Amino acid sequence: MPSVNLPGRTAVVTGASRGFGRAIAAGLVAAGAHVVGVARDGDALAELQHELGTSFTPVVADVTDDGLAAGLIVEHRPQLLVLNAGAEPHPATIQDQTWATFSANWNVDVRHVFEFARAALLAPLEAGSAVVCMSSGAARQGSPMSGGYAGAKATVQFISAYAGAESERRALGIRFVALLPKLTSATALGSTFVDSYADYDHVDRDTFRERLGEPITAEQVADAVIRVADHGNSVAPAYLLTSDGLAAIG
Numbered sequence: 001m002p003s004v005n006l007p008g009r010t011a012v013v014t015g016a017s018r019g020f021g022r023a024i025a026a027g028l029v030a031a032g033a034h035v036v037g038v039a040r041d042g043d044a045l046a047e048l049q050h051e052l053g054t055s056f057t058p059v060v061a062d063v064t065d066d067g068l069a070a071g072l073i074v075e076h077r078p079q080l081l082v083l084n085a086g087a088e089p090h091p092a093t094i095q096d097q098t099w100a101t102f103s104a105n106w107n108v109d110v111r112h113v114f115e116f117a118r119a120a121l122l123a124p125l126e127a128g129s130a131v132v133c134m135s136s137g138a139a140r141q142g143s144p145m146s147g148g149y150a151g152a153k154a155t156v157q158f159i160s161a162y163a164g165a166e167s168e169r170r171a172l173g174i175r176f177v178a179l180l181p182k183l184t185s186a187t188a189l190g191s192t193f194v195d196s197y198a199d200y201d202h203v204d205r206d207t208f209r210e211r212l213g214e215p216i217t218a219e220q221v222a223d224a225v226i227r228v229a230d231h232g233n234s235v236a237p238a239y240l241l242t243s244d245g246l247a248a249i250g
């Protein structure tokens, strides 16, 4: 199977305005790709474009907008999709969630991975393309302080596997891979939840951070995305990412 050879290729990165997505966009541009970065915060995307130059095209949109995925694929013909956008979960135990807060990650993370994976298969992307779906280590162990987050991220992993199986059945040559990073304090989102879980476990925040071990950085996530997108480097349908590196799952 051919691989995504980044120089001169186009990648769509969702959730590019901050956190992992911003680092992924910068990492892909550094590797020679043109990146189309999608998020709602136009100022943050403009700042990133200022930093990355003409190799970065900002698209200010909600990833759940109807027709967005198919439209971006037709317009930019990407060889790589990095489906990273994610809603910020409401940090509360189950009785303090409402259905609206509980389902936030289903309506953004799951819905956009579903729409983009479907559009990638229907277009289809060219053989040798890759789709990286951002799941989470929480998909394996639950996340009692973030409502439906863990279940949503498990479903992201399932959608990636289903789409990968369809690609194989139809000999499309599109690689679908799920990435499951461990909770990290490296982004504002992760830091909120590290502190929430410290409170949940009744330990002080420094002790909890020590227990978690070395936090993975956004740049390590970006390197991992580039690595798993390469058909030559990665063969598993999903990878767990910790500070020790990537570990194949399933």
Ligand SMILES: NC(=O)c1ccc[n+]([C@@H]2O[C@H](COP(=O)([O-])OP(=O)(O)OC[C@H]3O[C@@H](n4cnc5c(N)ncnc54)[C@H](OP(=O)(O)O)[C@@H]3O)[C@@H](O)[C@H]2O)c1
Pocket: 014, 015, 016, 017, 018, 019, 020, 021, 038, 039, 040, 041, 042, 044, 061, 062, 063, 064, 084, 085, 086, 087, 088, 108, 109, 134, 135, 136, 137, 180, 181, 182, 183, 184, 185, 187, 188, 189, 190, 191
């Ligand atoms: N941090 C962690 O510890 C951790 C661990 C495992 C997995 N993850 C996953 O990794 C991904 C990135 O996490 P992060 O820590 O970098 O989060 P973050 O800093 O909160 O960034 C989330 C990104 O998603 C975008 N986004 C959210 N809702 C959107 C929408 N409706 N339409 C378009 N863009 C939207 C945000 O942009 P706008 O607000 O500008 O739209 C932002 O760019 C998420 O899927 C998260 O669940 C994070």
